[in-house]
Amino acid sequence: MSKFSRRRFLEIGAAAAGVSLAARTTLLNPTPLLASPRLPASGDRLHFGMIGVGMQGSQLLAQSIELPGVECVAACDLYNGRHTLAREITDQPNLPVTRRYHELLANKDIDCIVAAVPDHWHKHVVVDAVNAGKDIYCEKPMSHSAADGVEMVAAAQKTGRIVQIGSQRVSSLICAKAREIVSQGSLGELMLVEGWLGRNDPTGAWEYPLPTDLSTETLDWDTWQGDVPKRPFDPYIFARWRCWKEYGTGLAGDLLVHLISGMMFMLDINEAPRQAMAIGGIRRWKDGRNMPDVHATLFYYGDLPVYMRLNQGTEMPETYRIQGSKGILEVTEFGLSYTPQTGTDSSPSYYDAGFPRAMRSTYEKQWHEENDPKLGHEPMPETFTFRGPDYDDMKPHLWNFFEAVRSRKPVVEDAVFGHHAALACHMANESYFRKTAVWWDESSKSIRS
Numbered sequence: 001m002s003k004f005s006r007r008r009f010l011e012i013g014a015a016a017a018g019v020s021l022a023a024r025t026t027l028l029n030p031t032p033l034l035a036s037p038r039l040p041a042s043g044d045r046l047h048f049g050m051i052g053v054g055m056q057g058s059q060l061l062a063q064s065i066e067l068p069g070v071e072c073v074a075a076c077d078l079y080n081g082r083h084t085l086a087r088e089i090t091d092q093p094n095l096p097v098t099r100r101y102h103e104l105l106a107n108k109d110i111d112c113i114v115a116a117v118p119d120h121w122h123k124h125v126v127v128d129a130v131n132a133g134k135d136i137y138c139e140k141p142m143s144h145s146a147a148d149g150v151e152m153v154a155a156a157q158k159t160g161r162i163v164q165i166g167s168q169r170v171s172s173l174i175c176a177k178a179r180e181i182v183s184q185g186s187l188g189e190l191m192l193v194e195g196w197l198g199r200n201d202p203t204g205a206w207e208y209p210l211p212t213d214l215s216t217e218t219l220d221w222d223t224w225q226g227d228v229p230k231r232p233f234d235p236y237i238f239a240r241w242r243c244w245k246e247y248g249t250g251l252a253g254d255l256l257v258h259l260i261s262g263m264m265f266m267l268d269i270n271e272a273p274r275q276a277m278a279i280g281g282i283r284r285w286k287d288g289r290n291m292p293d294v295h296a297t298l299f300y301y302g303d304l305p306v307y308m309r310l311n312q313g314t315e316m317p318e319t320y321r322i323q324g325s326k327g328i329l330e331v332t333e334f335g336l337s338y339t340p341q342t343g344t345d346s347s348p349s350y351y352d353a354g355f356p357r358a359m360r361s362t363y364e365k366q367w368h369e370e371n372d373p374k375l376g377h378e379p380m381p382e383t384f385t386f387r388g389p390d391y392d393d394m395k396p397h398l399w400n401f402f403e404a405v406r407s408r409k410p411v412v413e414d415a416v417f418g419h420h421a422a423l424a425c426h427m428a429n430e431s432y433f434r435k436t437a438v439w440w441d442e443s444s445k446s447i448r449s
Helices: 003-016 055-064 080-090 101-105 119-131 146-159 173-183 221-225 235-239 250-267 350-354 357-371 394-407 415-434
Strands: 025-027 046-051 070-076 112-115 135-139 163-166 190-198 275-281 294-301 304-311 316-324 327-332 335-340 384-387 438-441 446-448
Touching: 046 055, 046 101, 046 394, 055 070, 055 080, 055 112, 055 135, 055 394, 070 080, 070 101, 101 119, 112 119, 112 394, 119 135, 119 146, 135 394, 146 415, 146 446, 163 394, 163 415, 173 250, 173 316, 173 327, 173 335, 190 250, 250 294, 250 304, 250 316, 250 415, 275 415, 294 415, 350 357, 415 438, 415 446
Parallel strands: 025 384, 046 070, 046 112, 112 135, 135 163, 190 304
Antiparallel strands: 190 316, 275 294, 275 438, 294 304, 316 327, 327 335, 335 384, 438 446
């Protein structure tokens, strides 16, 4: 921790003790993104293959190739339009493209893989990649089911390959500062954690526009469906797969996983929730989907209650409210604020309204004698605010992966962490569909109810 940070935390501690301080907003300055003990020499470039070049994959590809010493040498997608897109992003008209990702895994010139495919393909791509000796960055949520996650963790551990899961909150400058504050004990004993995120537009509800040339000629529809029971070609399912549990994990896998992984990182938790109870429904987007558009879940992490709320019918900025015995920490996308609390009475108890007058007078006089501050030493409750720039956490998260591939050092979000975050999502979905509370049974590695 820097000297500046230590000084700020001394100030925070003093404020919690009731010492007068000038209010101040601190701007968080990130460590230079590409700080590295060694930047790659010209002959030490990392060659990666891109699997999936859709909405998220195209962003991952574009940001990866901006990193020094990183080059995309092949791309895979089942839709031909994304072959064109990959070549446009990389500015390589002759970039090798394919519909078969196994060709990338067999390519000895490819050092690692970046993958952004529908959830029902995550296990296949990750397990096949690590078994082929490739390190892999896989978008969140790590798995499509609890059983898939168990298999993926086992494959990563057996092969020793690097697996980075793409819940980028663990690389967020804001979440790192929140983690620092919590680790200092500034919140005291944790009481309750709340988180919420809401959208109020068709795109936020996955009502994506369809590529105009989609057909069985331009898309390998049968392969795209994977192990799911086959159905006739449906371009809406291809573009909006998050709406259906057969292919995606709904609000849980799209949005809840961000809240959960961020919370786990800030609170230094790396385990599945003990219990989950969910409510929700399809309240606005009655378009044939079978995943809820409103989904709220109460979790127990050990004995800590955690309440997460997702909504596709009301705009709500992503927010955490971490409540402790010594104060509240509120975390948003662009900053955080810490409000200390003493946890003590600030005046005589109003319960004395039930005392006889003489008794009340004696009690209040004694309270003031024992608790009133000396003149000139009155406490000034303060809120400390930290603001971050418009800091993109995707690029540092990718950089952490590529640096781990070079150095063989651990990543910030490995398969175990990714599995635990995804389990919270699967438990939220299982509770919703079973209409009852569920818990994680570690002995059988399954969700029970």
